Amino acid sequence: MTGLKKSxxxxxxxxxxxxxxxxxxxxxxKHLFQILKPLAxxxxxxxxxxxxxxxxxxxxICILLFLIICFIGGYLIEKGxxxxxxxxxxxxxxxxxxxxQIIKFRxxxxxxxxxxxxxxxxxxxEDNYYKIGFITAKQEKYLAIYIPDxxxxxxxxxxxVKNETFEYYPIRMKQAMSAIYDFGGGLDIETIFQQFKNSDx
Numbered sequence: 001m002t003g004l005k006k007s008x009x010x011x012x013x014x015x016x017x018x019x020x021x022x023x024x025x026x027x028x029x030k031h032l033f034q035i036l037k038p039l040a041x042x043x044x045x046x047x048x049x050x051x052x053x054x055x056x057x058x059x060x061i062c063i064l065l066f067l068i069i070c071f072i073g074g075y076l077i078e079k080g081x082x083x084x085x086x087x088x089x090x091x092x093x094x095x096x097x098x099x100x101q102i103i104k105f106r107x108x109x110x111x112x113x114x115x116x117x118x119x120x121x122x123x124x125x126e127d128n129y130y131k132i133g134f135i136t137a138k139q140e141k142y143l144a145i146y147i148p149d150x151x152x153x154x155x156x157x158x159x160x161v162k163n164e165t166f167e168y169y170p171i172r173m174k175q176a177m178s179a180i181y182d183f184g185g186g187l188d189i190e191t192i193f194q195q196f197k198n199s200d201x
Contacts, residue, residue, distance in 0.1 A: 036062040119146070121176035123192060124168035130189065132176050133168075150180045169193065 040061035044050050050057050119134040124145070137144035141163055148156040169192055179187035 032066065033059075033062050036065050040065060119173070121171050121173045122168040123171055123187075123189065124166065132171075132179055132187075134176070135168075148180060150183050153180065 037058060040058045043061055044057050049061065053060055119136055122133055122135060122145075123130050124133055131147060133145045133147045135143050136146045136158075142160050143163055143166060145159045145161055146156055147159065171187075171192060175187055179185070
């Protein structure tokens, strides 16, 4: 009986943690829809879109407006106009919603396309094994290293190491995030080491 109660409690709390992000997203979208609705309604009347899309017109226009706003914001950040503000905001967001960073870098996380890659993902040597970490700050003689837990990034440890004695291999952020999320799987560590051996020759 005790085991059944414990199992039921685990299922209930597990379902709660599953539903909370969905509920938050729904509430945010509801408020955003109410903000964009007057503009969407005006656009619908001007271009006579109601006759084309019917009752779904306002929803479709609001989604398109939302995507346009995101595109413009991303463009301004990429061009450097809002880069500093965005980086600081994203660091704060990272503290409260670390999972968003995993999603971000797993979807668009390569060095050519990602916006605000303010950490450098690395594999570094410690004793007789290797770990995934992030260089979060660089000084003249020292590096600040954050070593996350897996599969989440909201816990870990910070270390300061000397530049001259620290052996590490840079990797793409997408590789690091995928490896952490998959408990180390999905990272071809042998290929990474081989690439750097070849580059040193």
